[in-house]
Amino acid sequence: MTTQSESDKILTGAPSGDAPVAHPGVELTRADLQALLDAEAARINSPAFIADDPVQFPRRFSRLQDIEVVAFLSATIAWGNRKMICRNCDRMLALMDNQPYDYVIDGGFETLPDQNIHRTFFARDLRHYLRGLRQIFQRYGSLADFAKAQHIDASEAPSWALVEAMNAQLTEANAGVANTRCLPGNLATTALKRVNMALRWLVRRDGIVDMGVWSDVLTPAQLYIPLDVHVNRTARDLGLLTRKAADRKAVEELTAQLRTFRPDDPTIYDYALFGIGMNL
Numbered sequence: 363m364t365t366q367s368e369s370d371k372i373l374t375g376a377p378s379g380d381a382p383v384a385h386p387g388v389e390l391t392r393a394d395l396q397a398l399l400d401a402e403a404a405r406i407n408s409p410a411f412i413a414d415d416p417v418q419f420p421r422r423f424s425r426l427q428d429i430e431v432v433a434f435l436s437a438t439i440a441w442g443n444r445k446m447i448c449r450n451c452d453r454m455l456a457l458m459d460n461q462p463y464d465y466v467i468d469g470g471f472e473t474l475p476d477q478n479i480h481r482t483f484f485a486r487d488l489r490h491y492l493r494g495l496r497q498i499f500q501r502y503g504s505l506a507d508f509a510k511a512q513h514i515d516a517s518e519a520p521s522w523a524l525v526e527a528m529n530a531q532l533t534e535a536n537a538g539v540a541n542t543r544c545l546p547g548n549l550a551t552t553a554l555k556r557v558n559m560a561l562r563w564l565v566r567r568d569g570i571v572d573m574g575v576w577s578d579v580l581t582p583a584q585l586y587i588p589l590d591v592h593v594n595r596t597a598r599d600l601g602l603l604t605r606k607a608a609d610r611k612a613v614e615e616l617t618a619q620l621r622t623f624r625p626d627d628p629t630i631y632d633y634a635l636f637g638i639g640m641n642l
Contacts, residue, residue, distance in 0.1 A: 395600060396623045402634035406642055407570050411633070416440045417563050417571055419451045427463040429575055430505040430564070431495060435462070437560035438491070438544065439480035441590075450480040454488070466496050483543055491544040494532030509579050520584050521557050522549050522610075553613045559588035562629050571633075582627040586617045592639030593632065600635075 412418050420433040436451045458465035471492040477485045502508040517523035525545050533540045546552040566582050567574025597603035602619045605612040620628035
């Protein structure tokens with residue numbers, strides 16, 4: 363039978379700063395694990411993080427609709443090498459004359475030449491996405507007001523509810539054609555890493571990295587962890603995640619664990635897990 367003290371310990375091989383030092387095969391109590399996560403989150407969640415991360419792009423703007431366009435588009439192409447992601451986000455903004463909302467509303471994307479935007483995301487995919495965003499803006503004024511109209515705050519999984527509603531708009535705006543290169547369609551299984559990251563940028567409001575411009579749409583407590591390969595591996599090493607697949611169930615499992623430490627703001631630990639995983 364497992365004792366309380368044994369069940370409160372977690373195996374870890376993660377690095378640390380001033381937090382408790384962990385070595386392979388050495389157990390950390392949950393208190394030590396939280397101290398490690400808190401220390402790493404505080405270290406990574408700093409202004410210095412911004413310059414090498416795609417969050418820098420929505421932060422260039424002050425108008426809500428500009429921020430929304432750039433947050434979702436930058437997150438959409440945020441997979442792979444970070445330097446390549448940032449380079450291609452810069453290029454994508456240049457295609458929009460660095461006036462993203464005006465570009466969407468004016469329909470300038472319809473004359474965008476065929477070209478690669480980022481890896482498997484092409485100009486035809488960008489046009490598809492922007493047609494949908496234009497329809498949303500024309501009908502609701504902003505993505506924030508669209509999200510409110512869809513009552514995503516009443517959902518236990520608001521990011522998945524938002525993507526379901528956005529997909530419907532994108533499909534309608536493109537004559538009934540769907541495109542999963544813009545937003546995932548397999549909502550029962552997808553981890554929604556990139557959308558959950560965009561929502562972290564928009565909703566969290568500690569005034570450091572994340573912008574908090576959607577603070578009237580959702581609370582940080584409602585967010586889910588953006589689960590990428592680095593976060594997945596680190597979370598499993600720390601004993602926070604048992605599921606191997608990086609899917610929706612894994613996101614739900616990991617976020618539930620993180621909420622036991624910070625129920626009001628579980629995704630603050632995205633910084634810690636990402637930073638440890640990337641050796642930042």
